[in-house]
Amino acid sequence: MKKEFGGPAIFLDRSDINTDEIIPAKYLTEVTKDALKPYLLEDLTLEGFDPKGESLQQARVVVTRENFGCGSSREHAPWVFEVNGIHTIIAESYARIFRQNMFNGGMLAIELPKADIDRLFALQRSGSVEISVDLEQQNVLARSSARQESIPFEISPFDKALVTAGGWVEFADARY
């Protein structure tokens, strides 16, 4: 089933945020996605960021920098976002396995050039940012109280098909 994309954004201003920071290994003993919910980004140390804070709880979109999700192959990383209602991540680049895990689960890992990511971060300085995603038109619309940015994005046809199908199991099962 296709997921909802867009909503209030949280900004994580650092490159190379790794899977151990997103969900520490000690929680990998859980065998359901829902059990991961309280631990999102628990080990991320970043100025102004509180893993228990309201802005993370309300967020439906993450905006961040380079090589997001590097490290482990654990799909618990996308899952912990999913069970917290975050189905969209917008970054300059991703670690391969994390990006594939996002699309495989029918979620969106949008990649934008640095200049566009900088525009989103600049927008955030004028207040909270609400992002809507038009997957069909491949466009991100980001609004703050002051102004808005409309940014087109690229997505491979395969990744788009996975999101539309609801994930890789659905896609593969219908085809192979």
Added chain:
Amino acid sequence: MGKTIAEKIFDAHLRDEPFAGTYVLDLDRVLCHEITTPVAIADLEWRGKDRVFDNTKIKAVIDHVTPAKDSKTAMQAKILRDWAHRHELHDFFDVGRNGVCHALFPEKGYIRPGFTVIMGDSHTCTHGAFGAFAAGVGTTDLEVGILKGVCAFRKPRTIRVNLNGTLAAGVYAKDAILHVIGQIGVNGATDRILEFRGPIVEAMSMEARMTLSNMAIEAGGTSGLCLPDMTTVDYLWPFIQDDFPSRESALEEYRKWCSDDDAHYEQVLDFDLSGLEPQVTYGYKPDCVKPVEEMAGSRIDQVYIGTCTNGRIEDLRVAAAVLKGRKIADHVRGIVSPATPKIFSEALNEGIIQVFMDAGFCVTNPTCGACLGMSNGVLAEGEVCASTSNRNFSGRMGKGGMVHLMSPATAAASAVAGVIADARSL
């Protein structure tokens, strides 16, 4: 134009190209452990598709937390165990016969040149040492691999890494790969395949090549391949001797996978490692790398020797040579974890286990253990570990803990000195 080894493997395994640039490959091996597989099993059950595509190509092991430490890890093991028995997997390794996946599966002869291999574990790139395309994947890719025997990848783009010169005495594969990652960065090979070449790689044992390939992911690499040669054939010979009339004929067959001379590489990187010093990491990313002398004297609380990077018999021999006749510092806790039962037995027979015990090390069963802070050997807040593992992320070995990555020789020397130390000047 010629092809790289990865391109040849992709061509030979191509099942489907659903869109330009997306390659769905047939899989020769789907490897499973108890942390990332149970959710895939549960999802297959929920979908009413609790099947496996081939019970001879799927291999499973309990390795991350073993023997189980609590009810939750016992349940993870049980889910994997029940599933393996239900589908009559030919190869499933439970307590007593189990070891760290990326040491155990190669040791059993399961990985061959030209194979496609996936596992729900990022260090699956280790198996590239055999000239296989081996990639870590998430649980959903694993689930489809189990059910359909396929996995999707983007077009393989290869960075050729030439390791030139010769490694000095006391400098090892771990130092070489730490240096390479330090130079290209944790994002330096993202979405790329690393192909390790050059005289240093050619002179390496399979164990050393596995150390090299193991850390390809720490530069973001999808896989890290070495070309098959006589060293590969010799390692595999006990498993393939019925398939080939001679080692030479096996080599001739395997050589077909080797990259052509006129293959296209996205990038070619040359490293002259003749003057390389032992390397140690200092930060919370594997590309924060310095020569050991710049880190020497830095206090440590724990030393960990083992893991899929450096828990093989050669590694234990190197560490034991440093430790022989010495004691570890009073304030240091030494932990050694031979990566498989076979390695443990060899170490016992060679007297290596006694050397570790005489030095004051705790010898654990084969397991991933402390590396990712899931079971024995977790650090307390503020503690520091000198480790032969592959990842030094903040909190990796326990919240608030710090990990310095290094070779088994440097780790053993550091255990004795009680601070980070160069084994060559002990």
